[in-house]
Amino acid sequence: NAEAVRRIVHNLNEPTVPSFMDDFPDPAIILTGDTWWAYATNANGTNIQLASTTKEAFDGRWKRHVGYDVLPSLPAWVRQNRSDVWAPSVVQTSPNNFVMYFSATWDKEPKFHCLGTATSSTPDGIFTPSPEPFACPLDVGGAIDASGFLDPVTKKRFVTYKIDGNSLGSGGTCNNGFWPRKNTPLVLQEVSADGIQKIGNPINLLNREDVDGxxxxxxxxxxxxxxxxxxxxxNCFDSGFYDVRFATSSAVAGPYKKGGKLLISPNLGLINPGGAETTIDGKFVTFHAGPPGKRYMYTGRMTFDGDNTVTICTNGGCRSAEADGEELGDVKDEY
Known part of the structure; x- marks a missing residue:
């Protein structure tokens, strides 16, 4: 039978090897031609970091473009001496147009982040920022963690992001550890074909519950x-409880049902895995994880058994979780 011919190709729970040994938080990926590109939160003297590899080498070592900044100039709404440019995401809207979403510190009040956009004719930049923020809901805490999505069914474009209620918190873990905790909803914004002009208002997709920290x-x-x-x-990115989870829906605007934990410490030798971004088809994923004080980039591939079970395989092994919330743990399979 099919089970009998499966081959174990991973040493389960062996430490997963990062794409390279350097700080590269919140990695986001895009494939153009035969090249994978990855973008990351500010570190190593740049606003937005860049790494790349060939199409065939996704699971192996990547090249970090040391000292190269794909977003060297920031718009006037960003506090220039403390920009904290976080969590970029890049989409291709036409053969010669790429749009980057990013968050950065609001000039008038550094506890808030707002979302910005930038464009380039090539995936490796340089990206030129738009003068005005894309989203800046200061009354609810600002916005971070934007990610672009082209719906393959309707061909409509969307941006999903986090309302950063943590910035209005009362302290503690990630500034939202004390009661009453603030909401940190994930929202969906429809945009025009250029990826920048907003259509309508954002829609709430999912919110924090007590179990989420x-x-x-x-x-x-x-x-x-x-x-x-x-x-x-x-949970909080450095808490030891940070994870990668998922929720499912029959419609892009929801409602979404929360599923299981796909990655959590210390599975596959990972510490605080999170900040994941997938390709539209869900087959490829990048995320970051420890060691303490660093967030290295890791890659994985995902498979889906119907619409219920998700399996992620890294070079350290595989993990599965179900849409009903059950964690299946380590699995023996190949990808």
Whole structure:
């Protein structure tokens, strides 16, 4: 039978090897031609970091473009001496146009972040920022963690992001550890074909519950088997409880049902895995994880058994979780 011919190709729970040994938080990916590109939160003296590899080498070592900044100039609404440019995401809207979504510190009040957009004719930049913010809901805490999504069913474009209620918190873990905790909803904004002009108002997709700790964040949507999968992280990024989870829906605007934990410490030798972004088809994923004080980039591939079970395989092994919330744990399979 099929089970008898499966081959174990991973040493389960061996430490997963990062794409390279350097700080590269919140990695986002795009494939153009035969090249994968990855973008990351500010570090190593740049606003937005860049790495790349060939199409065939996705699971192996990547090249970090040391000292190269794909977004060297920031718009006037960003506090220039403390910009904190976080969690980029890049989409291709036409053969010669790429749009980057990013968050950065609001000039008038550094506790808030707002979302911005930038464009380039090539995936490796340089990206030129738009003068005005894309979203800046200061009354509810600002916005971070934008991710673009092209719905393969309707051909409509969307941006999903986090309302950063943590910035209005009362302290503690991720500034939202004390009661009453603030909401940190994940929202969906429809945009025009250029990826920048907003259509209508944002829609709430998912909100933080007590089990999620102080935050849910880092949303990324994929469409598989006629279902929408919303991947996200819960808890605080350095808490030891940070994770990669998912929720499912039959419509891009929801309602979404929360599923299981796909990655959590110390599975596959990972510490605080999170900040994941997937390709639209859900087959490829990047995320970051420890060691303490660093967030390295890791890659994985995902498979889907119907619309219920998700399996992620890294070079350290595989993990599965179900849409009904059950965690299946380590699995023996190949990808």
């Amino acid at each position: 102080p935050s849910i964040e880092a949303p990324s949507i994929a469409y598989i088997n006629e279902k929408y999968f919303l991947f996200y992280s819960s």
